[in-house]
Amino acid sequence: MSAVTGFRWRVRIERPSAEAAFAALDEAVDALAGQEEGPAIALDLVLPEEDRMADAAAAELAVTMTGASLNLQQVTELVTQLFTCLGAELPPGVLPRTCPAPEPLPERDWVRLSQAGLPAQLVGRFRILMDESHASFWPGRPALRLIASTAFGTGHHATTRGMLVMLDALARRLGRRAPTPMLDVGCGSGVLALAMTRLWKRPVWASDIDPDIMPVLAAHARRNGVALRPSARRGRGEAMACRIAPGLDDPCLRRAGPFRLIVANILAGPLKTLAPALARQLAPDGWLLLSGILADEARSVINRYRRFGLVPVARWCRQGWVTLAFRRPARAYRPLPPAGLLRQRAADPDGRQAQRAGRP
Missing domain, CATH: 3.40.50.150 (Vaccinia Virus protein VP39)
Structure with a gap:
């Protein structure tokens, strides 16, 4: 059996609250991701395919956590924190009554997998797409179609x-x-x-x-x-x-x-x-x-x-x-002079002392 180095946590959200839930979870994930020696965390909002969008009652929020020393107890504590943060931001009844359990994932190339697993990040008006199959998400917004790579940025930092x-x-x-x-x-x-x-x-x-x-x-x-x-x-x-x-x-x-x-x-x-x-x-x-x-x-x-x-x-x-x-202001700029020259000008604004000393 493969060693477990990653977990995925999924929460179903009612469609009208999906984007608000994504924003709230994004803030909570950012706070966790900023902790030293914490796991790598990727967030995903999975909407129904376009042909089923009108009939779908729910979307899915998915969080992937990866790290060399992750264990189930640690991840369970993290997702409980995320679930509590979501509950504080969303109206009653939007979330399930109990926190869903995280699912273990087998060991893989997590750098490439986590990049490919963020197909439809919404940043400002931009959709960052790593997978063309998710091109129907947030229609009408400009898309940046990027390639999962271990060497270059994918726009998610x-x-x-x-x-x-x-x-x-x-x-x-x-x-x-x-x-x-x-x-x-x-x-x-x-x-x-x-x-x-x-x-x-x-x-x-x-x-x-x-x-x-x-x-x-x-x-x-x-x-x-x-x-x-x-x-x-x-x-x-x-x-x-x-x-x-x-x-x-x-x-x-x-x-x-x-x-x-x-x-x-x-x-x-x-x-x-x-x-x-x-x-x-x-x-x-x-x-x-x-x-x-x-x-x-x-x-x-x-x-x-x-x-x-x-x-x-x-x-x-x-x-x-x-x-x-x-x-840059419309008028032309001049670099500020050194601090010593500023003090000299303040003491002698007309330059008379310099003229008496024979200096220009």
Whole structure:
């Protein structure tokens, strides 16, 4: 008999309460997933197939937990916590009277399985699909069709989720006005570039330092019907142009700027290093979205970008990761001078002392 390394817990929910239950369970799962040395947890909302949707009275919430040292007692305690959280958020009678028991699963390649087992994650307005058989879920919402992979992101991490939520909010604010040109710095598998071209139906620039991303990026583009072009400077429609370069250090990207929307989901250290280049290439009234930032690093990143004239306008936090939105004012910016020069100007605002000393 195979060693048990994973469990699956299923709860049937009345259809009218399914999405509210999913949101409540998502919050509870995020809290559990953020615990140190806790199990890997994947959440799934399984709706009936489209041809049976009208007649179905219930949907199914499913939670998969995996880990090398998981045991039935530990998982039972976790699902009891989840069941209690759901009961506190939902109207009486929606849930079963008793907490369903978790089901043991045989040992497998859980990284790939958990990715493939999240076929219809709803993030903002986006459906993240890992399985085409679930394409009928949440009809009318834009879909990002991704490939389960052990090497590249699938759009389910809190950093990517934060970016998708921010892009959704920005699209609601801008309406039909496309913030072109657009750029995804450190694009990886291309999830954010795909989301931008899908939202505004305009070509998007993308860049990454790692040439190994190109096969996955090309596969994602094909699966989503997005054209890969040598340039994104002109035209309409869903398309991407990817450059292999560190940050914005590429002649095509320099010529394409300034950009009205730049997104960068990297890490706090590289983001602070890139601050001068990103600020320089951001157009007046442009938007900059940053992610890959731990909660205790957010303040230093904000202060770094403020120095280059960018104004923080929004913040999204989940599982200890922060996504930040900045805007560049319409007037031209000047980097702030060193603190010592600021003190000198405050003491001698007209520069008379400097003139008497013969300095300009």
